[in-house]
Amino acid sequence: MLGPKIREIREQLGLSQKQLAGEDMTRSYISLIEKGRAVPSQRMLKIIAKRLNTPMEYFLGESTATDTDIGEAVLDKAKLYYKERNDRACIRMAHNVLTLTKDVLDQTEAYLLIMRSYNRLGEYRQALDNGEAAAFIVTRTGDRERIVQYYLEMGRAAFHSELFHAARKFYEQAYTYSSRLKYLQDEHIRALIYLGTTHLRLGNVDQGLEFYLKAEKEARMAGQPELYGEITLGLGKAYYMSEQDGHMQLSYDWTKKSVDSYKLARSESYVLALHNLAVIQLHMGQKKEALPLLGECAGIYDERNLPHKKASILEEISKIYLEERELQQAETVIKEALQLLELRDEGVLRAKLYRLLGLVFHEKDNSDEGYYFLRMSHDLLKRIHAEREADISHQILQLSKQKQKMEYDDYKSYIR
CATH class of the missing domain: 1.25.40 (Serine Threonine Protein Phosphatase 5, Tetratricopeptide repeat)
Incomplete structure (x- = not known):
């Protein structure tokens, strides 16, 4: 059996389960594999085999499932449809993957494509339903990158369904799984941003502000103007909602930074920062400056x-x-x-x-x-x-x- 073979070689090499897992998996996932309660995907088995300095064929024996090859071919087609923004075709093809293979990583990729496509279509309840069906499979992979992506998509679907408490919990999971991992830094920052936004919707202004400030600190040197624009836009909103003295000026200053960052990135989100800046100007009594900006934003919203x-x-x-x-x-x-x-x-x-x-x-x-x-x-x-x-x-x-x-x-x- 696969699990005992992995445990035997690991122990011979003097490796702990945590060392074998590295940053790609969790220690508990390695434990489940060794006990025969989980089956690693082809990708994960390649990583395990490399760390154990053992050919994959030793673990696979003589049997190689043809369904994996078929499933991967269909999955590639689904990915192509997603890249082409043909979301309906992507969803159909990804559902086919679920019936063609038992490879948990391929199934996870298929579910993520389904969720992303439904979210992009604005059909957030469908994204949530499919995400709930995927929960067990996704966590079985032990792959933190996929797990984080899953929770971010679930958070997005819940947020736009106006299930803000559920969204907060999903984003908290994404934040936890992406913590202290450099290769997941972007996802970690996004989890912070979305937690800030969700707390603002729930009326928790101080908590929202705290998450945005953490995100700004981590993103300051990243050199990504669009990401920085998103964070500073959130900071502007948080300070606008705060009732403390001096926060209205801070709201204006951060929102102006957002306008500049989005402009530098040539981002379509530039209009959102411009919109918020106009709202702040209205509140500060700068009606003459704000009204032309509102008119410009309205025209862009009509076009889009x-x-x-x-x-x-x-x-x-x-x-x-x-x-x-x-x-x-x-x-x-x-x-x-x-x-x-x-x-x-x-x-x-x-x-x-x-x-x-x-x-x-x-x-x-x-x-x-x-x-x-x-x-x-x-x-x-x-x-x-x-x-x-x-x-x-x-x-x-x-x-x-x-x-x-x-x-x-x-x-x-x-x-x-």
């Missing part, structure tokens, strides 16, 4: 068919109308934004638009309709565990009960 991002621009415009007491224009813009979310929904943004609509109705002396939309905002935010935003909606709800008619000065501090 990103209705939820265009809706976010309209959210900011509606706040300006509210401030200027142009209530009918504010209502019109909010309803236009909600129509855009019918094309691509985003729960937090929808709830914030409900909140703004509730405020408009209150100022128009329609307190019943106003309360209805404020309640819808609060309930939706609670349902998706966006606690910080839910608390804001709750505070405004309480305020609406105390006054028959709310005015801008009553709630302006809540809706920045």
